Amino acid sequence: MSRSERKIDHIRHAISHEREIHNHFDDIEIVHQSLARLNFEDIQMNIQVGELYLSSPLFVNAMTGGGGEETMAINRNLAIAAKETGIGMAVGSQMSALKNVEERKTYEIVREMNPEGVIFANVGSEATLDQAREAVRMLHADALQIHINTLQEMIMPEGDRDFSQRMHRIQDIIDHIDVPVIVKEVGYGMSKETADTLYQMGVRHLDVGGRGGTNFSRVENMRRERAYTSFNNWGIPTPVSVLETSISDDLHVFASGGVRNGLDGAKAMVLGAKGFGMAGSLLKILVNEGREALTEEIHHILHEFKIAMMLQNALHPKKLNGKPHVMLGYTKQWYDQRMN
Ligand code: FNR
Helix, strand or coil, X not given: CCHHHHHHHXXXXXXXXXXXXXXXXXXXXXXXXXXXXXXXXXXXXXXXXXXXXXXXXXXXXXXXXXXXXHHHHHHHHHHHHHHHHCCEXXXXXXXXXXXXXXXHHHHHHHHHHCCCCCEEEEEECCXXXXXXXXXXXXXXXXXXXXXXXXXXXXXXXXXXXXXXXXXXXXHHHHHHCCCCEEEEECCCCCCHHHHHHHHHHCCCEEECCCECCCCHHHHHHHCCCCCCHHHCCCCCEHHHHHHHHCCCCCCEEEEECCCCCHHHHHHHHHHCCCEEEECHHHHHHHHHHXXXXXXXXXXXXXXXXXXXXXXXXXXXXXXHCCCCEEECHHXXXXXXXXXX
């Protein structure tokens, strides 16, 4: 199998693997308020998250890297849908494009299609400062995501095993790069200990990349015979991870991982997130139904989010923070043991 065929295989598994039966956003209920008092037309969707300005709290999260016609077509279509709906977009890991110049086109197309849009670059935590700067330059990116995917690497036979330079490299990038840095997980969530350490290092933006949606343990396990299925349910569910990482007003948390719709996004914001990302479910619509369907779906998600704001009398997304809510089941048990 060639490298680009492997990528497509990966994408197929990522969008088709079985999701967990229970999504932990179902453990959160926003309490209905009957007396809506806003004019729907007046509701604002734009947000400021630390040093970042976004026209809505939803963004397309990092997916698909590497060369090949198909990944390029996916990035092109994601970029057009992001432009049509005015939302931000992160690209997939640029690590291979930093090593192979021919692969750059896969990423550059994102900026070409959306010259004015908010775009996040993406590198692994093994990236050097020079590589991080190059990744930002490649896209004229507005921010840089550094992804942390230890378990995924450990499950892949060809994955990285040496993380001894990770902290030093992240520190170097935070200290010297001139765009906001978002440290992100890829589906296992972040704990308050992780958030604390990153905060001490100077990180001010996190993407919890929690459990509940795309699950790289399951993706990797589908691709090989001797699988590590014991890790299929490893990780911190996204709403739980938002609660864990909301440790300071100036640590800005994005929720991602298993966000299914605008209401899940609103729940994440009630719990303390400043914005929310979606990856696998948007990719699935693009691959199965095409770009127009994706654009429609994004509009629909934003509309759902706005309805939740209307019901809570929240004129701006940030006003959702702390609105009356109830926590049930697993999430409540976790909360009681860890946050009280
Ligand atoms: C991803 N994700 C990802 N994240 C990252 O930081 N760099 C990357 O290169 C990739 N690649 C990637 C490929 C594919 C096909 C998918 C579906 C996802 C992870 C992604 O950004 C996100 O954190 C998780 O997918 C969880 O969100 P969802 O998919 O549950 O909405």
